[in-house]
Amino acid sequence: MFENVLYQNAVDQLIQAIENKDLPQSLLFFGPSSSAKLTTALELARVLSCKAAVKGEWLCSCSSCAQHKLLVHQNLLLLGPRETSLEIAASEASFLKAISQNAEYKEATKFLFLRSIRKLLLRYHPVLLQDDDQASKVASHVLQINELLEELEQGLHTSEIKDIQKITESLVDLSVKLEAQYSYDSIPVLHIRNLSYWARLTSSDGKKIVxxxxxxxxxxxxxxALLKILEEPPKNLTFILLTTNRNAFLPTILSRLRPxxxxxxxxxxxxEVIERVFHLTASNIEDFLLGYLPVSLETIQNNAKKLYAMLEGKSLLELEGIIKDLGGLKSRLVLSLFFNQLFLLQRESIRNADEDKKALVLEKTYEALSFIKSCYENIRFLRQNPQSAFESLAHSLLKNKKNTL
Known part of the structure; x- marks a missing residue:
């Protein structure tokens, strides 16, 4: 068990707890991003649900392990905000390279690609979306993806490489659109209430994992809502919470989790992780994944500086080129990184202010940051046209700057 998790001492602690039958119902995995928290959680779900006499063997062929490996087990729920597009793109690149070279590990890379997309799809599970206004639209989108996944699963040995590539490109495109249109930045209370109801339903297929x-x-x-179910979790349920910021939790929630x-x-x-998982070469996981942005990080940073100069009145307001360079800001991650850069540039303006005006500049900077945040939210959540949103932002910042002088 846990053979797919490298260089994490937490795995040894989990194995010991499982062997000693001392694993609690509620766990907290915390640590930096790209440290295998989700991989470990999904593997733990498989181990706990295993139906074999010897639990959790890596090559176990029981029906439960097979379903968990493909992320299609009916007793698994995965929720929470996550940017999945880069992992999907990296997995596609690994898969296409493997089949083009007829590499012996091509089945493993197909498996990696399928799982990367299902990590996204699980966040739109019908259980979570019950009574959601967007449920029918999401379901239609998810159905298209699942049909292509099924076609890919069945067609690797019979299809031409160009046909496989056509399927993977469609899958990536549909996944990006699903994430851009229906993702969330904070976990909706409806999801917690729906999973709480589901968790209390009797299952004939063993342990449930959230x-x-x-x-x-x-x-x-x-x-x-989460605290209520953590206080009295159903008997056959395991909660695994993941975070990069343990201190953000309420003490009442932390007290019910084993960290x-x-x-x-x-x-x-x-x-080594990148080489073994993706069969590609890089030395840092986050930098490796950022290499699969639809536009480069340098392009994002340069265009943020360009827009900021325009907003400061240092150059003409020419927005079409910026929006085009950023791929129309269709990628949620590109949009987020772009606005993060704008926030940083706005904060830097405080350092350059004259000492006698610093207090006023600080006040106006906070106002400007609120304008930038509103612009981001209008594009991200209200689907406002980026050019229109930037023009409104320019008007607000110009007015704010005049009041500072």
Whole structure:
């Protein structure tokens, strides 16, 4: 068990707890990003649900393990905000390279690609979306993806490479659209209430597992709903919460979780992880994944500087080129990184202010940051046209700047 998790001491602690039959119902995996918290949680779900006499063997062929490996087990729920597009793109690149070379590991890379997409689809599980206004639209989108996944699963040995590539490109495109249109930045209270109801339903297929990624990103209503079920969890249910920020949790929630720390892996360890998982070469997992942005990080940063100069009145307001360079801002991650850069540039303006005006500049900077945040939210959530949103932002910042002078 846990053979797919490298260089994490938390795994040894989990194995010991399983062998000693001392594993609690509610766990917290915390540590930096890209430290295998989700991989470990999904593997733990498989181990706990295994039907074999010897639990959790890596090559176990029981029906439960097979379903968990494909992320299609009916007793698994995964929720929480996550940017999945880069992992999907990296997995596609690994898969296409493997089949083009007829590599012996091509089946493993297909499996990696399928799982990367299902990590996204699980967040739109019918259980979570019950009574959601968007449920029917999401279901239609998910159905298209599942049909293509099924075609890919069955057609690797009979299809031409160009046909496989056509399927993977469609899958990536549909996945990006699903994430862009229906993803959330904080866990909706409806999801917590729906999983609570589902958790209490009797299952004929063994243990139920709920994995909540970025579990610190909840509003108060969601936190309170989660606390209720953590206080008295159903007997055959295991909760696994994942976070990069343990201190963001309410003490009442933390007290009900057994923590497991996932450390940041060394550069040579990360290099080995990338080689073994993706069969590609890089020395840092986060930098490796950022290489699969639809536009480069440098392009995002340069265009943020360009827009900021326009907003400061240092150049003409020419927005079409910026929006085109950023791929129309269709990628949620590109949009987020772009606005993060704008926030940083706005904060830097405080340092350049004259000392006698610093207090006023600080006040106006906070106002400007609120305008930038509103612009982001209008594009991200209200689907406002980026050019229109930027023009409104320019008007607000110009007015704010005049009041500062």
């Amino acid at each position: 994995i909540i990624e970025n579990a610190d990103r909840m509003l108060d209503a969601s936190k309170n 497991y720390y996932f450390q940041e892996r060394k550069e040579e360890e990360q290099k």
